[in-house]
Amino acid sequence: MNPLNPEDIQDLKQLIEFLRENQVAEFEFGRGDSKVMLKFEQHQPSAGLPDLTSLPAGARAASTQIESAKAGTAAGAEAAAELDAGLHVVKSPIVGTYYGSPSPGAPPFVSPGEHVDKGQVICIVEAMKLMNEIESDGDGEIVKCFCSNGQPIEFGQPLFSIRLG
Amino acid sequence: MFRKVLVANRGEIALRILNACREVGIRTVAVYSEADRNSLHVRFADEAICIGPPRLADSYLNVPAVISAAEIADVDAIHPGYGLLSENANFAEVCRASNIKFIGPPPEVTRLMGEKEKARQAMKKANVPILPGSDGVIATTEEAQVWARKVGFPVILKAKAGGGGRGMRIVRTAEELPNLFHAATGEASNAFGNGELYMEKFIEQPRHIEFQMLADEHGNVVSLFERECSIQRRHQKLIEEAPSLQVTPELREELGRTLCRCLKEIGYQNAGTVEFLMNGDGQLYFIEMNTRIQVEHPVTEAITGVDMVKAQLRIAAGERLDTILPPKIEIRGHAIECRINAEHPQKFTPSAGKITAFNVPGGNGVRVDTAQYAEGVVPPYYDSLIAKLIVHGVDRAEAIARMERALSQFVVQGIDTSVSMHQAIFADADFRAGRFDTKFMERFLAEKVESKAPAE
Numbered sequence: 001m002n003p004l005n006p007e008d009i010q011d012l013k014q015l016i017e018f019l020r021e022n023q024v025a026e027f028e029f030g031r032g033d034s035k036v037m038l039k040f041e042q043h044q045p046s047a048g049l050p051d052l053t054s055l056p057a058g059a060r061a062a063s064t065q066i067e068s069a070k071a072g073t074a075a076g077a078e079a080a081a082e083l084d085a086g087l088h089v090v091k092s093p094i095v096g097t098y099y100g101s102p103s104p105g106a107p108p109f110v111s112p113g114e115h116v117d118k119g120q121v122i123c124i125v126e127a128m129k130l131m132n133e134i135e136s137d138g139d140g141e142i143v144k145c146f147c148s149n150g151q152p153i154e155f156g157q158p159l160f161s162i163r164l165g
Numbered sequence: 166m167f168r169k170v171l172v173a174n175r176g177e178i179a180l181r182i183l184n185a186c187r188e189v190g191i192r193t194v195a196v197y198s199e200a201d202r203n204s205l206h207v208r209f210a211d212e213a214i215c216i217g218p219p220r221l222a223d224s225y226l227n228v229p230a231v232i233s234a235a236e237i238a239d240v241d242a243i244h245p246g247y248g249l250l251s252e253n254a255n256f257a258e259v260c261r262a263s264n265i266k267f268i269g270p271p272p273e274v275t276r277l278m279g280e281k282e283k284a285r286q287a288m289k290k291a292n293v294p295i296l297p298g299s300d301g302v303i304a305t306t307e308e309a310q311v312w313a314r315k316v317g318f319p320v321i322l323k324a325k326a327g328g329g330g331r332g333m334r335i336v337r338t339a340e341e342l343p344n345l346f347h348a349a350t351g352e353a354s355n356a357f358g359n360g361e362l363y364m365e366k367f368i369e370q371p372r373h374i375e376f377q378m379l380a381d382e383h384g385n386v387v388s389l390f391e392r393e394c395s396i397q398r399r400h401q402k403l404i405e406e407a408p409s410l411q412v413t414p415e416l417r418e419e420l421g422r423t424l425c426r427c428l429k430e431i432g433y434q435n436a437g438t439v440e441f442l443m444n445g446d447g448q449l450y451f452i453e454m455n456t457r458i459q460v461e462h463p464v465t466e467a468i469t470g471v472d473m474v475k476a477q478l479r480i481a482a483g484e485r486l487d488t489i490l491p492p493k494i495e496i497r498g499h500a501i502e503c504r505i506n507a508e509h510p511q512k513f514t515p516s517a518g519k520i521t522a523f524n525v526p527g528g529n530g531v532r533v534d535t536a537q538y539a540e541g542v543v544p545p546y547y548d549s550l551i552a553k554l555i556v557h558g559v560d561r562a563e564a565i566a567r568m569e570r571a572l573s574q575f576v577v578q579g580i581d582t583s584v585s586m587h588q589a590i591f592a593d594a595d596f597r598a599g600r601f602d603t604k605f606m607e608r609f610l611a612e613k614v615e616s617k618a619p620a621e
Contacts, residue, residue, distance in 0.1 A: 095216050095233040127233035128263070152237035154215040155230065156199060 012036070079146065079158035087161040088138055095155055096127035098147040110142050110160070122160060125153055140164040166482045167191050167241040167266070172206065173231050174246030177536045177553060178460070179206035182244045185474035194238045196231060198224035200544040205536040212238055219546045225249050228256050235265050242266035242481060244474075248548075251457035252279060268481040270380075270434045270456050277431065278454040288451045291427030293420075296442065296450040298365040306343040312364050313342060321367040322346060324353035324360070331356045335367050366450070370602040371442035373397065374409050374449060376424055377465045379476055380433045385486040388421035389465050389473075390496055396590065398513070398606040403583075404590065405461035406501045407468045410561070410599045411443060420449065435480050436462075436473060442603075460504065460553070463532060467500035467557040499561040501568055503587045505535075505552040505575065507543045510586040511613070517545035521579035526571040530557045530564075533575075543580055551582065565597060589613070 019027050019038065027038045079089045092098075100108040100123055110122045121133045122142075140162040147159055171194040172182045183193045183206060195210035200219035207213045214234040217224030224230065226249060235243055243265055245251035251269065254276040260267040269275070278284045285295050297316045302325055303309045313320050313336065322345065324332025332353030334345040346362070354360035377389040393409035394402045408417075424439055436458050441449040462473045471490060479489045507516045523539040535552035537543065543551060554571055558564035572588050590596050593609060 095214060095230045095237065097237055128229055128236065152214075154234070155217045155224075156215055 079161065086163075087143055088140065088164050089158045090122065090134070090137060090160045090162060092125055092134065092153045092155060092157045092159055094125055094127050094132055094153075096125040096132065096153055098149065098151045098153045098159070099124040099126060099131075100145065100147070100149055110145075112142050112144060114142050116140065116142060116162065123147075134159065136160075136162065138162055138164045167478065169194060169238065169240045169242075170268075170478070171196065171231075171235045171238060171240040171243045171265075172210070172246065173225070173243050174249055174251075175201055175204065175206060175225060175536075175547065177534045177550065178246040178458075179204075180209065180536045181534055182246060182474055183210055185472065185478060186244075189475060189478065191478065194234070194240055196225070196234050198546075200546055203542070205538065205541075214238060219544065221249070221546065228253075228259055231256075232259055232263055232265070235260075236263065240265060242268055242478075244268040244477070245457065247457050247460055252455070254279065266481055268435065268477055270437065271432070274431060274433055275456045278437075278456050281453065284454055285451065287431055288427060288454075291423065291430055293423055293427050293439075293451050294449055296365050296368075296452060299363050302361045302363055306346045309342055309346050309362075309364065310339060313339065316364060316366045319367040319369065320364050322349045322362045322364055324349065324357060325363055326353065326357040326359035326361065332360075332362070368442050368444045368450070370445060370604055371395075372409070372411055372602050373402075373440065374412060374443050375438045375440045375459075376420065377459075377462070377473075378424060378428055378433070378437050378439060379471075379473075379480070379486065379490070380428050380435060380437070381480050381486045381489070382434050382483060383485050384429055386425040386428045386433065387486055387490060387494070388417075388424055389469050389471060389494065390417060390421070392461055392464055394461065395601050395603050396596070396605055397603055398610075402461065402504065403606065404501065404503055404587070405464055406499065406561070406564075407464040408496050408499065411447060413447075416447070416449070436477050460550070461502050463534060463553060463555045464500040464502050467532070467555060468496050468498060469494050470497065498557055498559050499564045500555060500557045501561075501564045502553055502555045503568065503572070504550055504583075505554055505577075505587070506549040506583045507551045507580050508549050508583055509581045510583050513583075514581075515545070515549045516581035517543050518580050519543075520577060522576055523578075524574065524576035525552070526554070526574035528571075530567050531555075531571045532557070551577075554587075561599070565591060 016038065020040065025040055029036045110116055116122060116136045118136055118139050120136050122136050123134050124131050125134055143161045143163050145160055147153065166189065169192040170186050172179045173196060175197065179195060186193045193210045195206050195213040196216045197204060197207045197213060198217050198219050199215060201207060216230040216234050217227050243260055250256040252275055254272040257267040257269065257272040257275055277287060289295050299312045303312060319335060319337045322334045322336060332349055334349040336342050336345050349362055350360040353362065373394045374391050375394060376391050378386060379389060380386040391409050391412050392405050392407045394405045396404035438455045438459050440452050442452055443449050458473060458477060466473055476489050508514060509516060520537060520539060520541050523537060525533045525535065532555040533552055537551045554575060556564050556567040556571055558567050569591050572584055575584050595601055
């Protein structure tokens with residue numbers, strides 16, 4: 001087979017990106033003597049969940065607020081990755097709305113890279129018109145903030161990851 | 166009609182409510198504890214919010230968590246189901262203050278019916294027959310004798326502060342009253358720190374009969390007839406039927422009218438059930454009212470054709486009963502429900518764990534309300550009801566045959582269930598003949614123990 005020239009490789013990289021973004025499983029392309037065949041690894045559904053995963057999930061149409069709370073599962077996946085990296089994840093003890101700063105426009109309580117002490121206020125979760133201050137449950141450095149201002153928060157939702165120590 | 170409703174409950178009733186909402190185009194929000202993450206009510210809701218750890222007090226009974234979830238999901242109304250917060254007047258008030266419609270009666274009415282003495286007085290005023298009893302606490306044995314003559318033997322002395330059968334004595338004659346009075350007072354003092362007693366008429370072998378009522382928010386009330394729930398163990402219902410073999414058309418008509426008048430007078434709204442004891446002569450006595458939908462509502466749905474949960478939603482949305490219900494409601498056939506619990510069929514110990522096989526019966530006239538499924542897990546934190554098996558037949562004989570067939574096809578593996586206990590009851594001659602009262606299970610279980618003993 002003729003070796004691919006740099007332009008071809010560039011095209012191929014773009015093609016692969018495009019196919020991956022659009023979740024194509026297999027792709028075959030031929031021109032003259034050349035043929036390209038690409039096969040992508042299928043995402044395995046998480047084991048342990050019964051065949052209900054194939055059910056239409058209650059026709060869950062995109063919702064404005066709770067979709068971002070459902071992104072709790074995306075954040076959950078992120079947080080799981082952080083846990084694997086040995087980081088401590090602070091989770092919300094209540095249901096409500098997240099605020100990263102004491103008032104609109106004010107600087108945030110904490111930022112990534114900052115050191116926090118155990119008991120220090122790191123965010124607010126508003127519930128039933130009450131502003132509940134959420135405290136860090138350990139000493140360490142803020143690594144990541146998972147939520148944005150005004151985001152609906154459920155119980156146990158990951159808020160921050162902290163490198164303890 | 167509401168745009169969005171939050172279901173403040175779990176298990177089969179949460180799914181039941183979600184189903185009704187879905188069918189009328191209402192968007193649904195489920196709340197769940199961490200133990201219920203993989204529940205069907207979570208999977209089938211349009212939106213779901215985790216509100217706490219497994220313990221009820223921290224999750225489903227946690228009012229701020231439920232209300233907060235309702236706020237962030239921007240719902241119009243909350244349906245509380247049964248149990249949990251459904252008869253909590255404070256919760257209904259918080260809903261009102263938060264501008265969220267509580268699907269049930271107003272908090273004041275819930276509170277009224279929740280106070281036993283006030284409820285009795287309200288019923289008495291409306292000429293609903295109540296269980297005769299003393300006006301409050303009895304100070305001396307002399308007073309007790311006077312009351313006993315008025316009420317008529319047999320009577321039961323009960324501890325005011327009590328429950329669980331302690332500080333209670335059944336008195337059949339005037340001679341034995343003084344000793345039993347002292348015994349009850351002593352026991353109550355020891356158990357509850359308060360020896361005060363009141364008296365009620367004692368019904369020897371009562372049957373439990375209850376009337377299903379629906380009221381709109383415009384003063385209209387309708388009776389959806391009765392259910393009989395005499396098959397109980399330790400005051401927990403196991404089997405319910407509609408109609409009751411003991412209720413004559415005249416009694417049904419008359420009591421229905423009286424109850425409609427009564428509920429209208431007290432300003433009742435939405436669904437509610439009025440519970441009675443029936444004595445050996447067919448006389449009914451009011452015991453209490455439940456201001457919510459009940460577990461056994463499907464048997465009433467079967468014989469009337471009325472979808473009770475949809476009626477609740479529509480009533481709460483302001484519709485009038487004459488647009489919700491057909492002009493004439495009649496009893497069609499006979500329906501029976503068995504509550505299938507995750508428990509050992511003889512020992513009644515709760516059985517939590519993973520279900521490995523779950524085959525639910527179907528076919529003509531069979532309905533199963535459940536939130537369980539194969540590979541599902543029954544958590545140890547909540548009540549043991551895993552399914553309701555309801556059958557409807559042209560008459561009681563067909564309903565019984567249908568239930569026996571359905572029970573034989575209800576296969577659950579991995580946990581214990583009460584299916585075989587129900588099968589044994591349906592094989593019992595007295596049950597089949599309709600010869601039972603609330604003591605049936607005691608006798609039935611005692612007989613089983615006796616008949617087992619010789620073989621061992």
